[in-house]
Amino acid sequence: MYRYDDFDQRFVDERVAQYRDQVRRRLAGQLSEDEFRPLRLMNGLYLQLHAYMLRIAIPYGMLSSAKLRKLAQIARRYDRGYGHFTTRQNLQLHWIKLEDTPDILAELAGVEMHAIQTSGNSFRNTTTDPFAGAAAEEIEDPRPYAELIRQWSTLHPEFSFLPRKFKIAISASAEDRAAVKMHDLGLYLRRNDKGEIGFEVLVGGGLGRTPLLAQTIKPFLPRRDLFAYLEAVLRVYNRYGRRDNLYKSRIKILVQSLGAAKFAEEVEAEWRASAQEAPSLPDNYVDEIATAFAVPAHDQSPVDEAAIQRAIARDPAFARWMKHNIAPHKIPAYSIVTISLKAVGGTPGDCSADQMELVASLADELSFGEIRVTYEQNLVLAHVRRDRLYALWQRLDQAGLGASNIGLASDIICCPGMDYCGLATARSIPIAQRLAQHLAAREDEIGRFDIKISGCINACGHHHLGHIGILGVDKNGEEVYQITLGGDAGEKASIGAIIGPAVKNAEVTEAVDRLVVVYLEQRQDGERFPDTYRRIGAAPFKAALYAPR
Amino acid sequence: MLLADDGALRNDNWRHLEDSEAIPDSNPVTVSFARWEQESEALRARNGRLGLRLPSDAPVEAIAPALDRLELIVLSFPKFTDGRAYSQARLLRGRYGYKGELRATGEVLRDQLLFMRRCGFDSFTVGQRAIDEDWPKAFADFDTFYQAAADGRDPVMRQRLSRPR
Numbered sequence: 001m002y003r004y005d006d007f008d009q010r011f012v013d014e015r016v017a018q019y020r021d022q023v024r025r026r027l028a029g030q031l032s033e034d035e036f037r038p039l040r041l042m043n044g045l046y047l048q049l050h051a052y053m054l055r056i057a058i059p060y061g062m063l064s065s066a067k068l069r070k071l072a073q074i075a076r077r078y079d080r081g082y083g084h085f086t087t088r089q090n091l092q093l094h095w096i097k098l099e100d101t102p103d104i105l106a107e108l109a110g111v112e113m114h115a116i117q118t119s120g121n122s123f124r125n126t127t128t129d130p131f132a133g134a135a136a137e138e139i140e141d142p143r144p145y146a147e148l149i150r151q152w153s154t155l156h157p158e159f160s161f162l163p164r165k166f167k168i169a170i171s172a173s174a175e176d177r178a179a180v181k182m183h184d185l186g187l188y189l190r191r192n193d194k195g196e197i198g199f200e201v202l203v204g205g206g207l208g209r210t211p212l213l214a215q216t217i218k219p220f221l222p223r224r225d226l227f228a229y230l231e232a233v234l235r236v237y238n239r240y241g242r243r244d245n246l247y248k249s250r251i252k253i254l255v256q257s258l259g260a261a262k263f264a265e266e267v268e269a270e271w272r273a274s275a276q277e278a279p280s281l282p283d284n285y286v287d288e289i290a291t292a293f294a295v296p297a298h299d300q301s302p303v304d305e306a307a308i309q310r311a312i313a314r315d316p317a318f319a320r321w322m323k324h325n326i327a328p329h330k331i332p333a334y335s336i337v338t339i340s341l342k343a344v345g346g347t348p349g350d351c352s353a354d355q356m357e358l359v360a361s362l363a364d365e366l367s368f369g370e371i372r373v374t375y376e377q378n379l380v381l382a383h384v385r386r387d388r389l390y391a392l393w394q395r396l397d398q399a400g401l402g403a404s405n406i407g408l409a410s411d412i413i414c415c416p417g418m419d420y421c422g423l424a425t426a427r428s429i430p431i432a433q434r435l436a437q438h439l440a441a442r443e444d445e446i447g448r449f450d451i452k453i454s455g456c457i458n459a460c461g462h463h464h465l466g467h468i469g470i471l472g473v474d475k476n477g478e479e480v481y482q483i484t485l486g487g488d489a490g491e492k493a494s495i496g497a498i499i500g501p502a503v504k505n506a507e508v509t510e511a512v513d514r515l516v517v518v519y520l521e522q523r524q525d526g527e528r529f530p531d532t533y534r535r536i537g538a539a540p541f542k543a544a545l546y547a548p549r
Numbered sequence: 550m551l552l553a554d555d556g557a558l559r560n561d562n563w564r565h566l567e568d569s570e571a572i573p574d575s576n577p578v579t580v581s582f583a584r585w586e587q588e589s590e591a592l593r594a595r596n597g598r599l600g601l602r603l604p605s606d607a608p609v610e611a612i613a614p615a616l617d618r619l620e621l622i623v624l625s626f627p628k629f630t631d632g633r634a635y636s637q638a639r640l641l642r643g644r645y646g647y648k649g650e651l652r653a654t655g656e657v658l659r660d661q662l663l664f665m666r667r668c669g670f671d672s673f674t675v676g677q678r679a680i681d682e683d684w685p686k687a688f689a690d691f692d693t694f695y696q697a698a699a700d701g702r703d704p705v706m707r708q709r710l711s712r713p714r
Contacts, residue, residue, distance in 0.1 A: 007709065011705075014690060030681075035658065121630065152696060157664045161635065274644060277643040282710070
């Protein structure tokens with residue numbers, strides 16, 4: 001994976017020194033809280049319900065074992081011994097002291113990490129496919145581009161005070177595992193008919209109170225023009241995006257009000273006009289960065305598949321894990337393993353320091369020392385020899401990491417909600433826990449099923465994209481939950497529709513159960529929930545949900 | 550008080566005219582964008598040094614033809630979170646080749662100075678805090694930059710590519 005060179009290292013060291021001085025000035029009373037807030041936010045530090053929360057950047061979800069071990073140490077030393085992986089592929093620590101933060105950032109810099117721009121009205125962590133570099137059907141590894149975007153978007157002098165935050169995702173496979181269309185700016189890696197690499201550029205996606213999917217404004221952007229074109233998009237947004245209303249300031253509102261075609265024209269004009277001064281991305285530079293992502297040679301010797309089949313036959317729990325948590329690797333002797341952080345009854349995305357250290361060790365032994373974080377809040381070991389899978393599963397299972405539910409009903413995306421977050425209007429974690437407990441027994445029968453829960457309209461839990469989405473809101477002092485149906489992430493993305501009146505906290509499990517029953521009765525030929533929903537419409541679901549008990 | 554991009558502090562010797570004030574013929578003055586739009590011919594014909602104050606929502610394209618006549622452009626940060634003037638500065642320096650003084654005014658804070666200088670600002674309207682808190686040091690907070698900008702500093706990419714291998 002990518003390693004810092006002396007430039008990157010000097011940069012994060014400079015950043016830590018700058019931040020240490022900012023905290024010193026704050027504690028000395030030279031900076032007011034109003035002046036300090038944007039500075040700490042640019043370093044990922046939020047003030048939440050009970051304490052400071054530090055959001056640590058995990059660029060495009062990639063971790064080395066050394067980085068994961070450091071996160072475990074920090075969680076133990078400065079927090080309560082666990083961390084929370086987020087839908088932006090980052091890690092949050094929820095019980096942090098302000099005066100510790102310069103030291104934490106210094107420790108992070110020591111393992112080539114930082115918390116830069118995990119908040120604030122600028123570029124956020126660029127996300128990508130957690131199977132990148134290992135997926136069977138990939139055009140090219142997207143991570144070098146994600147790393148180049150990370151560098152370009154870090155303390156950008158022109159775009160650090162945008163109207164609102166700005167999120168970028170990039171995907172390079174036929175299957176979009178990065179939810180590209182919900183981003184302010186999305187990139188699909190493409191190869192044109194001359195065999196050249198470029199990007200399909202989409203803009204204007206986002207969730208929150210105005211959920212919209214990104215639309216294509218450039219079907220094929222040549223690779224060398226990536227940053228010239230991105231600068232044109234950002235310049236149009238920085239100049240013309242709304243700044244008078246927090247809820248209308250994302251780029252999606254500008255794209256919506258101009259129309260995607262007109263927005264594309266504006267960008268095209270800006271791009272052409274700045275051809276002289278804009279940065280170009282040379283091929284040899286891409287190659288240099290890409291080299292860093294190569295893994296050591298895979299062991300291609302044949303695997304004893306019969307032995308794997310015997311283990312599957314002997315051990316039904318292992319068989320389930322093999323069925324749900326394993327994806328094909330581009331090399332047949334290997335598999336991509338997803339480690340579920342969704343133990344039934346647990347907090348989605350939470351991981352203890354001990355578990356982090358175990359995963360780091362397993363990565364060293366079995367997966368070239370690298371780990372990925374998924375936006376679904378799970379972890380991935382992307383290069384595991386198939387003859388090591390059984391041993392791997394046994395060790396995960398002993399550590400409480402053996403849940404076999406990837407993509408199933410208990411693999412719920414969930415924000416921290418009112419248990420932690422100052423913005424939340426309702427709790428979300430207890431809802432996820434009860435739903436998982438209720439549905440786990442039947443989830444093999446239900447099959448692929450996305451439940452997504454947000455504790456407020458900001459939609460960190462991506463509820464609009466859930467097959468069933470649940471949004472907690474406060475109604476006259478009572479927590480109630482709005483239910484949306486038919487959402488879908490990925491290349492067939494769609495925004496779910498609200499089915500009807502919100503239900504009470506205590507009724508959510510029953511409500512989802514009734515919806516699941518309709519789906520199981522109505523689905524044809526292994527249809528996924530959104531397809532059944534589109535085919536039969538909302539009426540049967542509505543009738544079941546609101547029928548008297 | 551003004552802070553220059555080399556860290557020096559100096560007094561402002563420009564007069565910033567209200568729209569109701571008469572325009573003196575020789576002293577250095579700045580006028581508002583609204584006045585410029587009304588009286589640009591008379592202003593351009595005048596002998597004295599001329600500057601222009603541009604609000605953050607003004608189109609810099611509109612003043613491009615007159616840039617050779619302007620010696621000072623004052624861009625505004627009504628709030629430090631309003632980042633439009635960064636793009637105005639980049640356009641003025643990059644696309645339109647403006648060579649005169651480019652000044653930041655409004656909510657100019659220590660921790661934004663370096664961004665501003667990188668976008669082409671070379672003077673900053675500041676208060677007493679700039680002395681008390683040693684603001685000139687902020688220009689040295691970073692020596693490593695990932696983007697090409699208006700200050701001509703080599704970004705990391707160029708330095709990497711020119712490294713002997």
